[in-house]
Amino acid sequence: MLNRRQLITRTALASASVALPGLALAQANNTTRIVVPFAAGGPIDVTARILADAVKGSLGTVIVENRPGAGGNIGMSAVAKAPADGLTLGVATTASHGINPWLFKQLPYDPAKDFAGITQMLSVPNVLVMNAETAARLKIQSVADLIAYGKANPGKLNYGSGGNGSAGHLAGELLKNQAGIFAVHIPYNGGNPAQLGLLSGQVDFNIDNLATAATNIRSGKLKALAVTTAQRSSAMPDVPTVAATLPGFEIDTWWGLVAPAGTPADVVRKLNTAFADALKSAEVKTRFAALFAEPAPNTPEQFDAFMKRERAKYERLVKLSGAKVD
Structure with a gap:
């Protein structure tokens, strides 16, 4: 007969083995796993799998484990609590390490203290787009035209996004703030419904991921006014930047690899070398280009500093938007 303490201990151990099957497998087989805090099939998952395949020559077996939920918080919490042995890595994103610290009342991890940066993986431009028919009707062909119309x-004006606190929402608030115009925010339940709202003329403009919007831009259904990165995108070099009209405007989508805090420096360096070399390879560049993603390898120190700057930037934007998730 088990006493109460033994029962609690065994129950906790059983729960842990169910909750972290990938971790147990990785430790048993000396396998590296990359935790993707979003569902399978999306661009973050796809790029993680491309990288996992590209580093198998230097790191051996690398598996990808999807742990979606709560805007990336569930997966990143699992990474933060994993042993700091270099066998469990996570994909840190704009949401998990830039937006969520200010959007959520409480996080199950500390983005500033619970992780060691390995390398940024990539940057994906966002693009300011309008329904092509709406743009023609309102005689808006540029960012300057949009600002002039908004002031007159x-x-x-209104704009759509994938929801309150989403990257598109915060980018829209930044645009309004710097341009000195007002536009009503229309939140949708996800990026795809927001794009459908734009295509159907329910909203005037969106700031969307270039990979998502590209097909409709090329078909002529959407008018691309500008990309939101500091430089033009190699995928659509004829599209200007917002910064050309509003100096200093810069916002994009990024993600990169992190390990639990306390991972030995030599292990972090080994991982950085393996993944950075893979990101510089012609094969990975070609496969990422199909997703309109640009590899952005850097050092662990550079990636940590970058994430710190992103947290500071999004603190201001979340406060500006007034968005909160309890």
Whole structure:
């Protein structure tokens, strides 16, 4: 007969083995696993799998484990609590390490203290787009035109996003703030519904991921006014930047690899070398280009500093938007 303490201990151990099957497998086989804090099939998952395949020559077996939920918080919490042995890595994103610390009242991890940066993986430009018919009707062909229309017609513009606190919402608030215009925010339940809202003319403009918007831009259904990165995108070099009209405007989507805090420096260096070399390879560049993603390898120190700057930037933007998730 088990006493109460033994029962609690065994129950906790059983729960842990169910909750972290990938971790147990990785430790048993000396396998490296990359935790993707979003569902399988999306661009973050796809790029993680491309990298996992590219580093198998230097790191051996690398598996990808999807742990979606709570805007990336569930997966990143699992990484933060994993042993700091270099066998469990996580994909840190704009959401998990930039937006969520200010959007959520409480996080199950500390993005500043619980992780060691390995390398940024990539940067994906966002693009300011309008329904092509709406743009023609309102005679808006550029960012300057959009700003001029907004100032001449206060309260008439609106824009859509994938939800309150999403990257598209915060980018829209930054645009409004720097341009000195007002536009009503229309939140949708995800990026795809937001794009459908734009295509159907329910909203005037969106700031969307270039990979998502590219097909409709090329078909002529959407008018691309500008990309939100500091430099033009190699995928659409004829599209100007927002910064050309609003100096200093810069916002994009990024993700990269992190390990639990306390991972030995030599292990971090080994991982950085393996993944950075893979990101510089012609094969990975070609496969990422199909996703409109640009590899952005850097050092662990550079990636940690970058994430710190992103947290500071999004603290301001989340406060500006007023978005909160309890």
